[in-house]
Amino acid sequence: MQPISLVILAAGLGSRYGGQKQTDGLGPNQESLLDYAIYDGLTAGFTQIVFVVRESMMPSFKEALEARWGGYRSTYYPEARFECVLQKMDDxxxxxxxxxxxxxxxxxxxxxxxxxxxxxxxxxMINADDFYGRDAFLRIAQHLTTLDNDSLDACLVGYPITRTLSKNGSVSRGICEIRGGNLSRIVERTHIETDGTSIWYKENGTVQLLDGTEIVSMNLMGFSAAIFSVLEDLLTNFFTEQIQEMNPQQLTAECYIPSALQSCIERGLSVSVLENNSVWFGVTYPDDAPIVRDSLLDLVQKGAYPTPLWTQ
Structure with missing residues (x-):
């Protein structure tokens, strides 16, 4: 079988959450959402897991990773490799x-x-602070084995927007327009909120309603290795057009992955949108944590996961 890798983005600051949500213990034995991603990734057949972290996190992150997963990986998945790389501000x-x-x-x-x-x-690729579900990992792993790595190729796993919102504040989501199972357009919307009945986002101070049927990207995406040339072009344009112009936004502006997918579409690439039966949950705000703890405990009690995860 063709080797496939999983990249876990774990360098975020978690400013709204107020802590290291990537590594906070939320499972019954203090497992983090990152731990569940590692478990599901290994189970789905990924042969390499790459962790993208900040420099300040690296020593303690690698130590904790080896303590929890070193023995489990070498015993049950000896062919799998773990790599840690830094997201450097000056890179x-x-x-x-x-x-x-x-x-x-x-x-x-x-x-x-x-x-x-x-x-x-x-x-x-995934976020370290989201729970994607076993089925989602299996679906994308299977699809990746069909990709032509010598050409540009991409896919994403979509989730209904109603399953991805927080009761505790606004969120950002990549809203997908889908035609014939392929992505035709993806737009990053920020400040999406719900009151349990309506869903809306704010753009330039104006409230725009959503109908609740939208499929969104939660950054569970798949690519051939050729995507890195697209990313370099995207980042070059980002720094040329946004950051080099002296304005206050240069201190907070970000370049998002959905922009890379949109660039692929504009180049004529068909981006498959994969359906899945998994539940998604995550922690954006401190008050999301109790909901996540209850959800993880429920999955463990139903036998979906062992606890702690790194025991068989």
């Missing part, structure tokens, strides 16, 4: 320049680009 495409005052990471497109030296095969 920029040619011509890019970091404003002195900039402290916020450059966004998911830049985080994925940080893994370019480790990836030479089809791969999936």
């Amino acid at each position: 920029l495409p040619e011509g890019g320049e970091r404003p002195v005052e900039r402290t916020k990471p450059w966004g998911t497109a830049h985080a994925l680009w940080a893994a370019r030296e480790c990836i030479h095969e089809p791969f999936a």
